[in-house]
Amino acid sequence: MSMEEMVLNVFRKMEPEDFRVLTAIELGMVSHEYTPFEDVLRYSSLPEEEVRYRISRLNGFKLLRSISRPFEGYALNYYSYDFLALNALVKAGKLEALGKPVGIGKEADVFDGLTPDGKKVIVKFHRVGRVSFRQTRRIRRYVADRRHISWLYQSRIAAEREYEALKTLVKARAKTPRPIAQNRHVVVMSYFSGVELIDVAYIDEPKLLLKDIIDEVRRIYLEAGLIHGDLSEYNIVVKEDGDFLIIDWPQFVKRGEPGFESYLRRDLRNLLKFFRKKFGLKISLDDAISYVTGASEHLDV
Template sequence: MKTPPGLQALIDDGVIDAVLRPLKSGKEAAVYVVRSGDEVRCAKVYKDMAQRSFQQRTQYQEGRKVRGSREARAIGKSSKYGRKQQEVAWKNTEVEALYQLREAGMRVPEPFGYFHGVLVMELVTDAEGFSAPRLGEVELTPQQARDYHAVLIRQVVLMLCCGLIHGDLSPYNVLVAADGPIVIDFPQVVSAAGNNAARSMLLRDVNNLTAYFGRWAPELLDTWYGEEMWKLFEAGELLPGTVLTGKFTPDARTVDLDSVREAINEARQEALIRQQGREAAAEDD
């Protein structure tokens, strides 16, 4: 195929040898299948700020560290230079998170480098060697739903132990590889300790998973993994190997249990609505 402008520099520098085909295009970036020597990989080309429509970005950036005081001041003033630095930081966040999470043993694509604003990483494939489908595109058996849910809850725990929360975890940010689910898309990753909305984002991520897998395994809808892991995290007791039960008992003296349950159900309903919207958008594409 004709080389997209965003990938020409990588070909010129010998980072990749050819662009084979487009893989997917979303609000934040376009991903292409590329060849690098004898390896087939993928390249994520981030779209310009003017082309993108990710909402509420400020909420996700709260608590993130900025490399220098000059950059921090410029971002705070929203100057032209500041907006440019903010854009750079937004892209770098995903790259840094991928390396950190891969090192922690999380199931994420292996990164191979960041060149000219393009992230080159492993192409996740299914059992037949084709590009892995997104979880939201796959029909599951009840046992598969339970198994995948367990794997992904473990990934959320590993992230939280690294001080991070995905922030937009859904069936459309998970690929089904030959050996199980792989989590993708981290530009909006949230600081668990530095973001005031961290707890609500964690619960939303977990509820998105619970609502989806609950279609095939309804018993999962009565689990409280997000609340359980957050309580352990706050107490400094959450470890990568912590065994969760899915059970959680709020303090009845300070918490209205009916309100808590209603909030959880609303979050799960919102997750279903968000998923239906994404399915409709994908059909339009």
């Protein structure tokens, strides 16, 4: 079942006690690959009969992974982790509905959504280590496997980092999504209706766009002290009128961090390479670096 189908068919049926049991399992997973049944009982503070009932319901919804040996234990999967985050965002009044997928990437699933006051937003589910997680399912289920915990953990860290970057960037009035909320591995941010630069069929004045993007990279570097770290034609969304947004920030690097110059260099190299190949614009990488870092005040494009 796709995420959309899960939300449509299952999320609506979820009751507070179902979430209570999921939260108990999540809590146990801080220290266990599978949370022992006794801990689910303890953390949820629900009667055993109720917990049994909830577990069988959740199993029916395909929201759990389980083992019976060497002990009875339960673990979250993608969907239940998604559900916990969505439920928290809904309860906090940040999100009302999840819409259609707008991009399924390597490291994230991105959907549009609606806030309670009817604004269209982006809902980004970070999925770090997705590939290795899939592999773990083939491993015998009762083998203690740390990689799953690390998937949850790494995905949450990625979301926290992206949210932190967006908060810093919005203060510098950067052309980046506005942060709205974050819970677990999910970031809610403002929606921008454009297409990825890689998919733009025609640009009126590519020179102008390139200069604007470099100016933005400069402002972000000088005023927010950040370097994107994965800048490319995939992470710039462009509107027809030439307005754009730089997205996808979990791997940002702070100015002054070890190796930050090499990240800035790589970001600019990617950007210049794209504009050179697609539009024949030639700018020297060293000139661009001098300009972005403030060593020079002008850049001829």
